[in-house]
Amino acid sequence: MKRILLSAFLGIAIISGLLSCKSGEEKNETAPAESASDKTATGPVEGDWLIYHLSAEPATLNPITATDAYEGIITGGNVYETLVKRDNATLELKPLLAESWTISDDKLTYTFKIREGIKWQDGVPFTADDIVYSYKTIMDPKVDAPQLRSYYQEIKDVEAIDEHTVKFTYARPYFLALEFCGGIPIVPRHIFEKGDFNTNPAGRAPVGTGPFRFVKWTTGREIVLEKNPDYWGEKPHINKIVFRIITDPSVALQVLKREELDVASLTPIQWEMQTGSPDFEKNFDKFSYYTPNYSYIGWNSARPFFSDKRVRRAMTHLVNRELILNKIMFDLGAVVTNPFYINSPEYDKDIKPIPYDPARAKSLLEEAGWTDHDGDGIRDKDGVKFAFEFLIPGGSETGEKIATILKEELDKMGIKMDIRKTEWAVFTTRLNERKFDAVTLAWSMGVESDPYQIWSSTQAESGSNFVGFKNAEADRLIEQARQEFDRQKRIELYRKFSEIVNDQQPYTFLFCRKATVAVAKRFENVTVYPLGVDPIEWYVPQELHRYAE
Amino acid sequence: MRDYIIKRLVLLIPTLLGITIITFFIIQLAPGNPVERKLQLEEGIKSEAITKEIVEETKRLYGLDKPIYVRYWIWLKQIATLDFGRSYKDHRPVIDKIAERLPITITLNFISIVLIYLTAIPIGVYAAVRHGTAGERASTFLLFILYSIPSFWMAMILIFFLGGGEYWNVFPVYGILSPGAENYPFPEKAVNFLWHIVLPVFCLTYGSLAYLSRFQKGSLLEVLREDYVRTASAKGLPRHKVILKHALRNALIPIITILAGILPAMIGGSVIIETIFSIPGIGQLGFESVLARDYPMIMAIATISAFLTLIGILISDLVYVLVDPRISFGGRR
Numbered sequence: 101m102k103r104i105l106l107s108a109f110l111g112i113a114i115i116s117g118l119l120s121c122k123s124g125e126e127k128n129e130t131a132p133a134e135s136a137s138d139k140t141a142t143g144p145v146e147g148d149w150l151i152y153h154l155s156a157e158p159a160t161l162n163p164i165t166a167t168d169a170y171e172g173i174i175t176g177g178n179v180y181e182t183l184v185k186r187d188n189a190t191l192e193l194k195p196l197l198a199e200s201w202t203i204s205d206d207k208l209t210y211t212f213k214i215r216e217g218i219k220w221q222d223g224v225p226f227t228a229d230d231i232v233y234s235y236k237t238i239m240d241p242k243v244d245a246p247q248l249r250s251y252y253q254e255i256k257d258v259e260a261i262d263e264h265t266v267k268f269t270y271a272r273p274y275f276l277a278l279e280f281c282g283g284i285p286i287v288p289r290h291i292f293e294k295g296d297f298n299t300n301p302a303g304r305a306p307v308g309t310g311p312f313r314f315v316k317w318t319t320g321r322e323i324v325l326e327k328n329p330d331y332w333g334e335k336p337h338i339n340k341i342v343f344r345i346i347t348d349p350s351v352a353l354q355v356l357k358r359e360e361l362d363v364a365s366l367t368p369i370q371w372e373m374q375t376g377s378p379d380f381e382k383n384f385d386k387f388s389y390y391t392p393n394y395s396y397i398g399w400n401s402a403r404p405f406f407s408d409k410r411v412r413r414a415m416t417h418l419v420n421r422e423l424i425l426n427k428i429m430f431d432l433g434a435v436v437t438n439p440f441y442i443n444s445p446e447y448d449k450d451i452k453p454i455p456y457d458p459a460r461a462k463s464l465l466e467e468a469g470w471t472d473h474d475g476d477g478i479r480d481k482d483g484v485k486f487a488f489e490f491l492i493p494g495g496s497e498t499g500e501k502i503a504t505i506l507k508e509e510l511d512k513m514g515i516k517m518d519i520r521k522t523e524w525a526v527f528t529t530r531l532n533e534r535k536f537d538a539v540t541l542a543w544s545m546g547v548e549s550d551p552y553q554i555w556s557s558t559q560a561e562s563g564s565n566f567v568g569f570k571n572a573e574a575d576r577l578i579e580q581a582r583q584e585f586d587r588q589k590r591i592e593l594y595r596k597f598s599e600i601v602n603d604q605q606p607y608t609f610l611f612c613r614k615a616t617v618a619v620a621k622r623f624e625n626v627t628v629y630p631l632g633v634d635p636i637e638w639y640v641p642q643e644l645h646r647y648a649e
Numbered sequence: 650m651r652d653y654i655i656k657r658l659v660l661l662i663p664t665l666l667g668i669t670i671i672t673f674f675i676i677q678l679a680p681g682n683p684v685e686r687k688l689q690l691e692e693g694i695k696s697e698a699i700t701k702e703i704v705e706e707t708k709r710l711y712g713l714d715k716p717i718y719v720r721y722w723i724w725l726k727q728i729a730t731l732d733f734g735r736s737y738k739d740h741r742p743v744i745d746k747i748a749e750r751l752p753i754t755i756t757l758n759f760i761s762i763v764l765i766y767l768t769a770i771p772i773g774v775y776a777a778v779r780h781g782t783a784g785e786r787a788s789t790f791l792l793f794i795l796y797s798i799p800s801f802w803m804a805m806i807l808i809f810f811l812g813g814g815e816y817w818n819v820f821p822v823y824g825i826l827s828p829g830a831e832n833y834p835f836p837e838k839a840v841n842f843l844w845h846i847v848l849p850v851f852c853l854t855y856g857s858l859a860y861l862s863r864f865q866k867g868s869l870l871e872v873l874r875e876d877y878v879r880t881a882s883a884k885g886l887p888r889h890k891v892i893l894k895h896a897l898r899n900a901l902i903p904i905i906t907i908l909a910g911i912l913p914a915m916i917g918g919s920v921i922i923e924t925i926f927s928i929p930g931i932g933q934l935g936f937e938s939v940l941a942r943d944y945p946m947i948m949a950i951a952t953i954s955a956f957l958t959l960i961g962i963l964i965s966d967l968v969y970v971l972v973d974p975r976i977s978f979g980g981r982r
Contacts, residue, residue: 125958126891157929159738159739160738160739160740165739165740167687241709241710242710243705244687244740245705246684246687246688246704246706246707247688250700250703251701272650296740298740299735299740299741303739303740318831319749319750319822319929320750320927320928320929320933321825321826321927321929322828342828344828345927346823346927347825347923347924347925347927347930347933348737348823348924348925348926349926350805350808350809350821351812351925351926351927353809353814353824354808354809354812354813354814354822355814355822355823356817356841357813357814358813358814362829372952450750490804498873523681524686524940524941525680525682525685525686525941525942526679526680526681527681528681528685528686529680529681529682529685530680532685562700562701563700575741
């Protein structure tokens with residue numbers, strides 16, 4: 101639910117956000133909302149349950165080995181907590197399990213002071229040892245956590261100074277270090293050190309320090325949490341959260357309409373066409389908000405036609421983004437121009453989207469030497485035909501529609517494009533091996549993200565920079581920003597970087613997609629935050645209670 | 650008879666071995682691998698060298714660092730002790746994961762198969778006997794339409810109109826029990842369960858029902874044209890006796906052939922129906938395992954299915970002998 105840190109942790113993980121309607125793939129499911137009715141003067145009421153839709157079952161509820169978004173939705177901030185978290189409203193990092201922290205002048209050591217009196221949900225005190233243990237576990241090659249290990253490579257050492265003080269030492273200064281070490285998943289040592297970590301039963305029955313504790317997990321059906329009466333912080337008002345697994349989005353909407361779900365993500369078409377009835381509006385509020393993500397078309401610069409920035413720019417001129425946004429996504433999103441979170445100051449709003457303009461595209465192609473020399477209706481240059489394959493992951497309806505629209509545009513332009521759809525496993529393999537011409541995909545990132553992973557030339561051979569973007573100036577700006585702790589200065593560096601990316605067009609940036617969600621009207625105190633809603637604050641007026649033991 | 654069964658059972662072993670070798674190699678040589686899936690192209694603060702290192706470590710963890718024939722040998726040795734290994738996805742024993750989903754899949758399929766046979770055979774007989782009448786034409790036409798409707802579409806229509814929300818609220822539309830029904834007393838729990846599976850069972854049944862009854866009609870019509878049937882009628886036997894006693898017995902033979910495929914189908918599950926109705930069965934599990942390249946899981950399901958198919962073929966061969974005096978064990982190689 102509160103996936104605020106975790107999405108930073110996942111760093112940049114591919115999501116099929118643009119590409120499918122799977123609600124669970126969203127990194128953050130809940131939505132900011134104005135309280136539907138006036139706040140009652142009596143204050144929050146205790147009781148009732150929240151029934152939350154999950155579109156698939158998590159593999160595990162072990163925060164260290166989990167790779168899907170569902171684990172974070174269920175346990176993140178509810179069962180398991182971290183040293184620091186992002187504030188719902190300001191998105192600034194603020195204390196959680198840690199009451200304070202100090203950063204050394206050389207920006208290499210981070211010392212966290214842990215709150216006194218915090219206990220694991222089984223009554224055992226929470227100490228700095230648990231944090232050291234969690235770090236060592238993540239770095240252990242026998243533990244199935246390769247996706248996390250890469251984030252902590254730069255840590256030289258983690259030590260418990262005393263029961264309530266822990267010190268992280270970095271090899272190099274890094275501006276995201278606080279978020280990374282302050283957001284490290286922490287598990288109870290006394291439970292997990294027994295036996296093999298990967299197979300520990302606590303992976304299916306988590307014990308954390310958070311406001312909710314685990315009750316049960318019925319395979320394929322539901323996962324239930326209940327209020328933790330001994331919680332150290334401000335206790336939630338809702339007695340239980342039930343995560344109900346419904347694998348088909350249309351069925352989920354039907355169940356929502358039957359009022360057997362309280363919170364569910366909506367697909368764009370459901371948002372637009374299927375949730376407008378007076379009945380629905382009587383029972384539910386609909387919310388939409390921007391999570392940190394963007395979709396794009398990536399042009400493989402190793403291909404003769406895409407090695408020329410004029411051609412890449414021409415391609416962008418041929419993608420009618422406004423039309424796609426309006427017709428396919430029902431305006432649930434915004435066209436973006438650079439790789440930062442649209443609601444963060446790093447995002448450069450001064451860069452205007454390159455307009456849809458086939459005439460301009462045509463002259464750019466001519467200028468770059470791609471004309472039809474042999475009169476077969478397909479442009480060519482130096483004996484190479486402008487014919488390529490557009491790779492989309494299976495199950496990606498939006499990707500498919502975009503590809504079809506683009507294909508039609510390119511046909512008129514004398515460029516041959518074939519659409520190739522492959523299942524996800526094959527898709528990622530082809531990206532890793534650079535066996536593609538053009539691809540459409542979406543990235544989701546943290547509130548503050550580091551372009552290094554995708555744009556540094558060091559990542560062009562086998563990292564996430566699979567379009568092969570190499571630019572010395574961009575590399576310099578990225579490196580400089582990584583060690584710049586003054587956010588304002590970092591923003592300036594990133595603006596310059598964004599201009600380079602806009603000029604080079606290694607990607608045709610598409611959209612930042614809005615997450616969409618419906619919330620039952622009986623909940624009060626539902627507040628809008630940039631990244632979603634926080635059910636911990638919600639309550640239900642006594643007369644509207646629906647569930648009890 | 651006994652010798653024949655023993656011989657066939659001994660032959661099972663090399664056949665099964667062959668099937669597992671082919672499956673193992675095809676799956677592991679297919680593009681995509683579980684390590685890349687796990688890493689999902691993620692990068693942290695790290696160099697290329699570290700990326701490679703992490704990939705190698707993970708391959709070692711999953712035992713994928715050894716050559717493929719060694720991996721197969723290891724897998725085979727495990728299987729010999731009925732150990733199917735652990736799933737890459739959550740490190741739980743594969744057999745546990747199958748066991749927790751098997752009962753629901755078997756129940757659904759068993760009910761569906763029984764229904765198919767109980768209805769398809771009478772309908773087929775009726776259509777053969779009344780061949781050419783208006784009633785037969787109408788039923789054939791209806792079955793033909795049913796056969797043409799894809800099950801996912803049917804499922805969505807049923808859910809939409811009978812699943813509450815906007816129209817009639819007759820049936821539950823997801824899962825196998827209402828929330829909280831685990832604690833009901835047994836009879837209520839059973840009713841609740843049956844109520845939940847009406848729609849999925851219907852969707853699993855109608856297509857095969859149409860197919861099988863057409864099949865039954867065809868084979869019975871063929872038998873009715875045989876000389877011995879004419880002889881029986883000429884001797885003055887009542888028509889229903891001729892059909893049910895003499896003709897039907899022979900007309901059932903093709904139907905028995907189809908039975909061979911039923912055992913594996915019992916545990917196969919239907920990905921589409923299970924996904925639409927959120928039923929945690931084997932179909933879903935198998936499909937997800939293939940997408941995630943969860944090799945131990947895929948191999949376990951494939952091996953169990955192969956084994957059941959072979960047993961199914963054996964059983965149908967035995968049943969042939971029981972119903973058809975022209976076939977005997979001695980005469981078959």
